[in-house]
Amino acid sequence: MITRAKTLARAAELRGDFEAAGAVSVETPILQPARTLLDLYGEEIRARAYITSDALRGEQMLRPDFTVPVVQMHMAHGAEPARYTYSGEVFRRQEHDPDRANEFIQVGFEVFDRTDPAAADAEVFALLAEAVVHLNLRAATGDIGILMAAVKGLRTTAPRKAALLRHIWRPRRFRALLERYAGRVPLTAERRKLLAGELPLPDVPLVGKRSQSEIDRRIETLRQDAAAPPLSTGEVELLDALLSVRETTPFALERLRDIAVDLPSIARAVSGAEARAEALADRGVDVEDLSFETSFGRTSMEYYDGFVFGFFSATRPDLPAVASGGRYDALTSRLGDGGEIPAVGGVLRPGLMLELEALG
Numbered sequence: 089m090i091t092r093a094k095t096l097a098r099a100a101e102l103r104g105d106f107e108a109a110g111a112v113s114v115e116t117p118i119l120q121p122a123r124t125l126l127d128l129y130g131e132e133i134r135a136r137a138y139i140t141s142d143a144l145r146g147e148q149m150l151r152p153d154f155t156v157p158v159v160q161m162h163m164a165h166g167a168e169p170a171r172y173t174y175s176g177e178v179f180r181r182q183e184h185d186p187d188r189a190n191e192f193i194q195v196g197f198e199v200f201d202r203t204d205p206a207a208a209d210a211e212v213f214a215l216l217a218e219a220v221v222h223l224n225l226r227a228a229t230g231d232i233g234i235l236m237a238a239v240k241g242l243r244t245t246a247p248r249k250a251a252l253l254r255h256i257w258r259p260r261r262f263r264a265l266l267e268r269y270a271g272r273v274p275l276t277a278e279r280r281k282l283l284a285g286e287l288p289l290p291d292v293p294l295v296g297k298r299s300q301s302e303i304d305r306r307i308e309t310l311r312q313d314a315a316a317p318p319l320s321t322g323e324v325e326l327l328d329a330l331l332s333v334r335e336t337t338p339f340a341l342e343r344l345r346d347i348a349v350d351l352p353s354i355a356r357a358v359s360g361a362e363a364r365a366e367a368l369a370d371r372g373v374d375v376e377d378l379s380f381e382t383s384f385g386r387t388s389m390e391y392y393d394g395f396v397f398g399f400f401s402a403t404r405p406d407l408p409a410v411a412s413g414g415r416y417d418a419l420t421s422r423l424g425d426g427g428e429i430p431a432v433g434g435v436l437r438p439g440l441m442l443e444l445e446a447l448g
């Protein structure tokens with residue numbers, strides 16, 4: 089039986105390993121200010137946070153992860169470079185699957201270091217890989233930065249790019265927007281009328297949450313968008329090709345380099361992925377066999393903007409990632425009050441590790 093005591097004991101051991109790898113142990117409060125921090129996680133976690141109110145401090149949430157409070161702490165008074173480790177529970181409401189834990193222990197490792205991002209990515213990945221090596225997990229990797237660079241480089245309007253960037257985290261919505269911007273979805277008769285100003289708004293009180301001026305602004309945005317020229321077929325095809333890259337790392341890099349010839353906006357991000365592959369190989373990771381998927385990580389923490397990875401059980405694909413993490417450079421400036429520093433990290437779930445070990 090996997091007791092909480094055993095999980096905590098394993099967590100302490102793993103945290104000790106991370107200390108031995110150069111990290112300083114830190115603690116963060118369990119209650120976090122929800123108003124200022126919740127937005128940083130994105131929709132998935134927003135829907136799953138336990139929130140309560142406090143007359144003095146405003147809305148508080150049970151921490152859904154450690155990365156955000158650790159970044160906040162580092163940006164407020166951390167010396168750089170820094171490596172931190174922590175362990176403790178995080179809380180996420182579950183609405184559909186009663187078998188998924190709503191409270192579980194994480195042990196993490198975070199690196200704040202501006203010298204060599206590729207090396208820092210490799211350091212985190214290799215350290216976590218080593219901790220789970222006996223479990224024979226399947227590793228998945230990706231790079232949100234490549235996708236972001238591709239969207240930013242599209243020849244289209246700024247509002248369209250902003251919408252696509254926002255919806256990187258909702259693959260279906262992203263796809264639907266792309267279809268619309270490519271002019272592949274015909275306007276409905278109703279929308280055409282609305283845009284032409286032909287739909288007289290019914291003379292009834294507004295009952296929804298939006299005010300009349302918000303509605304007007306929205307219609308104006310839709311109108312401008314409908315007037316913008318469609319995305320070129322070539323660009324949409326390149327984006328499709330990019331999104332479907334899913335190979336072992338050397339082949340994936342080759343595909344990405346090919347795509348970058350026609351989509352030069354991703355060239356820098358692709359070079360970064362190449363440097364990372366070298367750094368991973370230097371750390372003894374079997375890069376030849378390591379899977380790379382451009383679309384990996386699109387349903388996780390919305391603060392990731394570079395390398396992303398996860399380790400999954402092949403025999404228990406129903407389980408969430410046993411280890412996962414990624415790079416979150418922009419988060420440090422959002423919480424940095426003028427400062428910023430490249431950062432990457434990851435977590436282990438000792439409870440899941442014990443569960444898999446018990447299966448033998």
Ligand SMILES: N[C@@H](Cc1c[nH]c[nH+]1)C(=O)O
Pocket residue numbers: 152153154155196197198389412413414415432433434435
């Ligand atoms: N905080 C992330 C994992 C992570 C740590 N550092 C970077 N990513 C999570 O809970 O999923």
